[in-house]
Amino acid sequence: MKTWPFAGRDKELETLIRFARDRAARGVVIVGAAGVGKSRLAAEVLRGLADDRHTVLRIRATKATSGIPNGALADLLPARAPEGNTLRWAAEEIIARAGGRLPVLGVDDAHLLDGHSAGVIHSLVATGRARVVATLRSGEPAPDTVTALWRDHLARRADIGPLGDGDIRRLLTAALGGPPDEATVVHLCRVTEGNALFLHEIVDSALAAGTLQRLRGMWHLARAPLADAAPGDTPLAPRLDELIRDRIGTLSAPLAAVLEFTAFAEPIGARTLSTLVSEEAVLLAEERGLIRVAMEDRREVARLGHPLYGEVARERCPGLRRRRRYADLVQVVAATGMRRREDVLRGTVWRLESGLGADPEPLVAACRLAWAAHDYPLAVRLAEAALSAGGGVEAAILLANLLDHAQLPDRARAVLDATPEPADESTRVELALARASNLAWGTDRLPEAMALLARTEGTVTDPARRDAITVRRVGLAASAADPRSALAWSAPLLERPLSAPVRAQALNAHALALCYAGRTAEALAAVSEALAGMAGWRDTIPALVSPLHSTWALCGLFSGDLAVVGEATASMTAAVSGQRGWSRGEGSLALSRGHAAILRGDLDTALAVLHAPAHHETAVTVGGCLGAYALAQALCGDGRAAQETLEAALARNRTTWTAFGRWVALTRVWIAAALGETSRAIDLALGAAADCRAAGLPGFEHIALHDAVRLGRAAPVRARLAELAVVQDGERVRLAARHAAALADGDGGALLATATGFERLGLMLHAAEAAAQATGALRRAGDERGARRAAAEAWSLAASCPRAGTPALRCLAAPDLTVRELEVAQLGAAGRSHREVAERLHISLRTAQNHRNQAYQKLGVNSAAELAGIFARFNGGAHTGMARAEAAAPGLRERRPRRRLADRASDGP
Helix, strand or coil: CCCCCCCCCHHHHHHHHHHHHCCCCCEEEEEECCCCCHHHHHHHHHHHHCCCCEEEEEEECCCCCCCCCCHHHHHHCCCCCCCCCHHHHHHHHHHHHCCCCEEEEEEECHHHCCHHHHHHHHHHHHCCCCEEEEEEECCCCCCHHHHHHHHCCCCEEEECCCCCHHHHHHHHHHHHCCCECHHHHHHHHHHHCCCHHHHHHHHHHHHHHCCEEEECCEEEECCCCCCCCCCCCCCCCHHHHHHHHHHHCCCCHHHHHHHHHHHHHCCEEHHHHHHHCCHHHHHHHHHCCCEEEEECCCCEEEEECCHHHHHHHHHHCCHHHHHHHHHHHHHHHHHCCCCCHHHHHHHHHHHHHHCCCCCHHHHHHHHHHHHHCCEHHHHHHHHHHHHHCCCHHHHHHHHHHHHHHCCCHHHHHHHHHCCCCCCCHHHHHHHHHHHHHHHHHHHCCHHHHHHHHHHHHCCCCCHHHHHHHHHHHHHHHHHCCCHHHHHHHHHHHHCCCCCHHHHHHHHHHHHHHHHHCCCHHHHHHHHHHHHHCHHHCCCCCHHHHHHHHHHHHHHHHHHCCHHHHHHHHHHHHHHCCCCECCCHHHHHHHHHHHHHHHHHCCHHHHHHHHHHHHCCCCCCCHHHHHHHHHHHHHHCCCHHHHHHHHHHHHHHCCCCHHHHHHHHHHHHHHHHHHCCCHHHHHHHHHHHHHHHHHHCCHHHHHHHHHHHHHCCCCHHHHHHHHHHHHHCCCHHHHHHHHHHHHHHHCCHHHHHHHHHHHHHHCCHHHHHHHHHHHHHHHHHCCCHHHHHHHHHHHHHHHCCCCCCCCHHHHCCCCCCCCHHHHHHHHHHHCCCCHHHHHHHHCCCHHHHHHHHHHHHHHHCCCCHHHHHHHHHHHCCCCCCHHHHHHHHCCCCCCCCCCCCHHHHCCCCC
16 A cells, blocks of 8 residues: 555644643643544654654554563564563663663554553653653553553643545645545545545545546546445445454444444434344444434434445345345334335335335335435436336336436437327426427527427417426526526516416526526525425425526626625535435536636636536536636636637537526637737627627626726726616626726726725635736826835735736736745734834844835835735735745745836736
């Protein structure tokens, strides 16, 4: 097993080294569960203590040596022990081994120390002749002389928990030599629960199997289209299987039964488990950590002690015993009367697994429940079973709709093609709706879908069914960014009495059309009304949860209210918290989050969030995510990569989803800019704006016009942006209009005010660009001090967008401070007095004052408060402290400062 570089846990390591060097103590004992990384942390602490004053002596305790006196110290002691006091003899031998320096005893698995070795270590530490850095597995009995190390305050005890999500991301980045995408991190965090050893083995296994690959500079763990999002996507390597089996240990038949029933049925009631096995077995399984029991909704519920235990339990269980386990589960749940909603679903699934079979009706009912829970793999399986069991056209339509929403339109098309035309009007309408959705969402054949709906509507007599067809036409028109048609249909439709599912669909389409028409406040009200009535439609059309939230987020993006976007994505994440498998919703959620990150200037996060959906092998909405990925690449200045990605997006797109063509046009603008074709980029922006104006899309139009302003062309768009600021909701368009006016007038002060406005909205990239343009405007106006202040503001704002490489920022660099001036400025921004700065940096008070004055002059500020404003923003960026400053300005040095590149910043290329 290849050793990984140490990464993550930086704060923990810093604390542990401080504990180990603490003069009030004589070392540290690191306590944690197996596999959390105690040994690696201890090794890093010992590395930090290896110096001229210390000699590190490593001691490895094992089960094999735990019963042998001095067994753990065998490598440090002579082969034969003398007669008499062997404790003192062993201590003296260890002191001699240190060669005149203070020994640091690195003890791994101290709970396995034999009593004599533990006594020697305790004696050396207690007498101050050695320090100790030990690891101890939590929950395991240990010799009294080991626990006395912290009980008697000889050493500090540090309890270490599992790796956090950020630690896992940093560890994977270091181990793989590049960043993983967000979906890969989320999956591995869930599967390993922060266990470093399990993480290592799963990654090694995935690399060997080729399921973990580097795509476009980012590591991605591929999974099947309908793969379960729980453990099982990555095969268990033999070593990982051995590790888990060793952790589980030898199991009696009752304990094995508890583990298997929990693996097959979790979450499962603790009382149900006790009925299936015994109360004693359940209690013992919890004590051994095989299961966890907690109160959920006033009910004791059991889950696996670790997700990977289920993999081993399922692998160990032979087929016949597996079927018997499921049959027993069916019998016990049936005896309770299936009182809970989930009992119907789980009971039906267990009947299938047991081989007992099921009739079409309960299978269809269970399928709808699984879909309502956003469990696509299970819902598809149940729909297929219902169709095979004779469910007929109803089951076929249900399966086709599921496959479409699970991003498998070709499979859906095959099901629909094999479905005979029904005789009754109701089923005929449902089949036509399914076929129209498949045409528009799966093959980008919107005109054919609309024609099919029109033909069907002409043959329908029932008003309610005609309304259902109208709602679908409205939805498709809105999705194709045709708000005029959509609103013409939706407004009168919503005035009529409608069923809850039909009204929710009508509100969804109406909201999207309103959003595209610039009426985001009204759109949000429609979304809110639809979501408030979710209980009335969720079981019938659960997939509607996704587009409603997407519209909610899009309203925030168009209006410039990132808090709205955050609320929408958080709400959707909670609404589909149980989702398994891939669906349209996962892609739209990633797209909303990615666009929000782009607006914040956090391009690394945007790329990480968009990477997995952009590279999904089968998803038909991948074009939208790929397009946004290309936009982030272009804003990073990588035009060639962005062009390649956009071409892939165009090739992959098979849906009318979210006005794909409009996003493509906006992305082309920044690809041209990244390639240095600024004039062409401006022309593309103006062309895209004209197209959006003709289509009645002020949200897209104002973005395109503002792109021209960001690229330095303000005069031709100034008047139109002012008009749009009246008709388009939100502060974003109003700031865009002020930005255009300020740039056209060459008003540096107004440009800085605009930058402040964008910063207030969290649109940090826009803010940095406006401040950079202010630098040139002020310099041309002869205001050199104001220009320096604007350059400092732009530099500070750009630190929040560390990879951004747009034309306005390309000539921007950190103000020309020396390293010492930067240190003084940062300390002053933190509120330190001149005297405190001088003492901290070991310089004279006068020198500190001179450095501060130089920093004020170069930054164009007059007070500590103004200085704090610049550095407070800068310190919230991608780096920390001095490392951040040096990363932003690698030319910082003590002498011969270079000319300010910011002097060359202008209001346009």
